[in-house]
Amino acid sequence: MSFPPLFCQHNHCIFDTTLPSAYRQGMVTGTQIRMARAAVGWSTRKLADDAGVHHNTVSRIERGEPTNKGTLLLLQQALEAAGVEFIPENGGGAGVRLTKN
Secondary structure (H helix, E strand, C coil): CCCCCCEEECCEEECCCCCCHHHHHCCCCHHHHHHHHHHHCCCHHHHHHHHCCCHHHHHHHHCCCCCCHHHHHHHHHHHHHCCEEEECCCCCCCEEEECCC
């Protein structure tokens, strides 16, 4: 199964055949982004660079300020590529963990 481009920025379209698990379950939170960034030892600038957003955007999201779904998905995809798995709210609280290599 193939999906259309999820977003297109600077003439660089990203195609994805599967959506991240937490995206299917519900959007990730700023707290999860902050926890995931800490788990991989990234600065806000490193995450922003890898996701293609401004570092102030990362800071705003981590503070819980509103953003659009596309920006959250960019951050989530960058962190998942670094080995983070987002755990959706399932009664025990949303979270993150590092995937096994």
